[in-house]
Amino acid sequence: MEPVTSTQIIPRPSLTILGGGPGGYEAAMVAAKLGATVTVVERQGMGGSAVLTDVVPSKTLIATADSMRRAARAPGLGVDLGTTVPRADMRVVDHRLLELARQQSRDIRRALERLGVRIVIGSGRLTGPTTVEATTAEGTETIASDAIIVATGASPRELPTARPDGERIFNWTQVYNLTEVPEHMIVVGSGVTGAEFASAYNLLGARVSLVSSRDRVLPGEDPDAAAVLEDAFAEDGVTVVGRTRAESVERTADGVRVHLTGGEVLEGSHCLLAVGGIPNTAGIGLEEAGVRLTESGHVAVDGVSRTSVPTIYAAGDCTGVFALASVAAMQGRVAVAHLMGDAVKPFQPHLVSSNIFTSPEIATVGITEAEVASGKYQADILKLDLATNPRAKMQNVRHGFVKIFARKGSGTVIGGVVVAPRASELIYALALAVTHKLHVDDLASTYTVYPSVSGSISEAARRLHVHL
The missing domain is CATH 3.50.50.60 (FAD/NAD(P)-binding domain)
Structure with missing residues (x-):
């Protein structure tokens, strides 16, 4: 290999991304910052369905619903709302959530354009291991690049005997x-x-x-x-x-x-x-390009988001790994790191934290109780109801608990569950513990605010103390 001289030009690697959702736009941002020439082909708008029709609008709707929950339970805290019954104005609610989704989409687009990412609004189709055919309102063009990331997401599954009409x-x-x-x-x-x-x-x-x-x-x-x-x-x-x-x-x-x-x-x-959902993998040239699909139609990927074709990666719901925006984003970042030769850690499913935005919220990370029951893991389990938590009592929280899984014998935190208002925020402490293999005593010896719901995490850890 010849040494690089001052007169030689090192070409910037090029990347084409199909899909502008979390897997696509996160990959585009990282790749552009690392010096790649990036093109994103997206049908709807930046952010994809996650921002425009799924995660952002649904969680905004849920935020409104949560305000209704707090209003309904205010009398239990001594708040007199008078004779007025809180009512949701769906026209206002839906206008607000859709406008927030559009704002988020615009913010993502501006951030990408500032990094020099080229954005093509249209549909894309693979025509080879390094080429994509993009069809826009202006016509069709072929985009050649060193690598491709497929991040086309998924669509709602429909029943043949229950066709949505958007009205009823x-x-x-x-x-x-x-x-x-x-x-x-x-x-x-x-x-x-x-x-x-x-x-x-x-x-x-x-x-x-x-x-x-x-x-x-x-x-x-x-x-x-x-x-x-x-x-x-x-x-x-x-x-x-x-x-x-x-x-x-x-x-x-x-x-x-x-x-x-x-x-x-x-x-x-x-x-x-x-x-459920079905992956958006049909009719975009994957099989013709040699990309292996699973029986369910998802793109098969390895731990660094590679497909069966070395130049093609995939991220997000189209891979069937986890239908989570955070996972899509991580898969996209991992793909870019591997492609660009940056430091990369393979995707590790057991480190994923997730949340269900019900009332109360349900957040989880690490191993599950089913895996312990099956014998896959040996763990001590401690479940602490929030009925004992002073902050929860003050807030009139009636449902919830903290659960910690600690590896039997060593006391290393390997999983957790939080059921509470804002469990999505509380799970972060347990996610840190799982990711960095902290001991229950590390959680127990960390100061928490009194009173706080997070104090129950520390208390549960104290009850799991392993005497060495």
Whole structure:
């Protein structure tokens, strides 16, 4: 290899990214900062569906619902709201959340453009291991680059017998068309998305029925957390219809009719379908380019986001790893680090912290109780109800707990669950502990504010003290 002289020019690596969601725009930012020439091809707008139709609008809706929760429970704190009953104005709510989504999209675009990233609004298709065909309103162009990242996301799954119409029957991208709080919202699907929307619309003032194919809500989550949420649902008036599926959904003169597998029929004003997502991988040239797909249609990737083609990486929901914006962003950053020869740590699923934005919120990190029960991990488990926490009592918090998993014998923190208002913020302490292999005594000996809900994390750790 010839030595580099002052007259030689070292070419900047080039990268084309299909999809401008969290996996795509985070990868673009990192790559541009590392000196790459970056082009992003995105159909909707920067931020993708996560910003424009999914995460940002749904969590903004939930924030409004949470304000309704606090207003409803204010009398328990001695606050007299008079005779006025709080009411959600859905026209204002939906206008606000959609405008916030558009603002976030604009902010992302401006940040990318300041870094020199070229943005192409249109659809993209792979035509080879290093080429993408982009189709825009102006025509078609071929973009050649050293590498490609596929970050095309996923779309709501639809049932052939329950087609969303955006008026009475919705998928999760369409509910922001509502102009009034639904009289009776029937939510089909008791996973994370279904539970979040059921919780939100209940707090906004709708009667809510949640159809679950399992015997409980959130079947894939911590069982203690799911039980707390079911108790909260029962207290707040959410009806859970379990162990059944929706066979079909039809419009009626003034609402919807949901036919269940057991022959039961639910009638409501609206229906929200939350039955999972399908990867946006069809028809974009992946298989023609040699990229291996899984049976479910997701892009198969390794720990550094590589596909079966060395020049093609993938990130986000299209990979089927975790349907989380934070995971998509991490996969995108890992892909760029590997591509650019930067320091890289392979993606580690057990370090992912996640949150379910119900009321109360449910946050988790690390191993699960199911993995302990199966014998995969040996752990001491300590669950501490928030009923003992003074700050929770002051705030009139009625549901919640902190749970810590510590490796048996050593006391290293290997997992945790927090069920509480703002659990998404509280889980960070446990995520740090899991990521950096902290001992329970490290948590126990760290000062917490008194009174605080986070004090329960420290108290749970103290109860797990391992005498060496």
